[in-house]
Amino acid sequence: DIQMTQSPSSLSASVGDRVTITCRASQGISNYLAWFQQKPGKAPKSLIYASSNLQSGVPSKFSGSGSGKDFTLTISSLQPEDIGTYYCQQYSSYPLTFGGGTKVEI
Amino acid sequence: QVQLVQSGAEVKKPGASVKVSCKASGYNFINYAMHWVRQAPGQGLEWMGWINPANGDTKSSQKFQGLVTFTRDTSATTVNMDLSSLTSEDTAVYYCVRGRSSVTGWVFDYWGQGTLVTVSS
Numbered sequence: 001d002i003q004m005t006q007s008p009s010s011l012s013a014s015v016g017d018r019v020t021i022t023c024r025a026s027q028g029i030s031n032y033l034a035w036f037q038q039k040p041g042k043a044p045k046s047l048i049y050a051s052s053n054l055q056s057g058v059p060s061k062f063s064g065s066g067s068g069k070d071f072t073l074t075i076s077s078l079q080p081e082d083i084g085t086y087y088c089q090q091y092s093s094y095p096l097t098f099g100g101g102t103k104v105e106i
Numbered sequence: 107q108v109q110l111v112q113s114g115a116e117v118k119k120p121g122a123s124v125k126v127s128c129k130a131s132g133y134n135f136i137n138y139a140m141h142w143v144r145q146a147p148g149q150g151l152e153w154m155g156w157i158n159p160a161n162g163d164t165k166s167s168q169k170f171q172g173l174v175t176f177t178r179d180t181s182a183t184t185v186n187m188d189l190s191s192l193t194s195e196d197t198a199v200y201y202c203v204r205g206r207s208s209v210t211g212w213v214f215d216y217w218g219q220g221t222l223v224t225v226s227s
Contacts, residue, residue: 031210034214036151036214043219044201044217045217046213046216046217049208050208050210050213056215087150089151089153089214091210092211094167095168095169096153096212097153098150098152098153099150100150101151
C-alpha cells in the first residue's frame, strides 16, 4: 500500500497568513493526488484533484502543486472559515489511501 | 444539484451486520462510481471500496474483503454498503462518495452527509 504522510499534523496561523501543508507519498504517484477539507462535525469536502485542479466552486485562494512523491496545498490568505482538517489522498493505485490529516487553527 | 443522502445512525451488537444506504439525485446515476470511506472517532479517513452502478461491478480494499458487500438499485438510484461480523473497531462514520472517472483515475467530488455506526454490546 502507498503511505501518505502529511506535515505538519497541526498548525496555528493568523488571519491573512499564507498557509502551506505538505504531503509525501511512499512511492511515486504522478499527479494522482487530491485534497479534502473537513470542518468539525461535517463530511469532507473535495477541494483539489490531479494535484492542482480546483473542484467546481472552490475559491481560488486554494492551490495545489507537486508531482511524483511531494505535494503541497496552499491557502493564500487564511480566513476563519478555513479552519478544519485537511487530508491528501492518492488515487494512483488500490487501495486508495489518505494522509493522516493536518488540523488548521486560527 | 448533486445530492447524496445517507440512511440514519445505527447501533449494532458485536457479530451483527449493518446496511448503510446512499440515495443519489441530481445527476445520471449510472455514469459515476460510488465509493465508500469510513472515519473512526477522532481518526482519519479510510477507503473501503467502490461499486459501478452501471453494471454492479465492485472492488473492495483487501482489509474488507469477505466482510463488505456493495449493491445498487438503479431504479431507486441508491447504493448500499453491507458490513458483517461487526466489532467495536467498526464504530465509525461511513460516507458514500461519488467518483468520476478521469484520465488521472478516480476523482472524488461529492460526499454524503455520513452515517454513524456504533458497535457496542
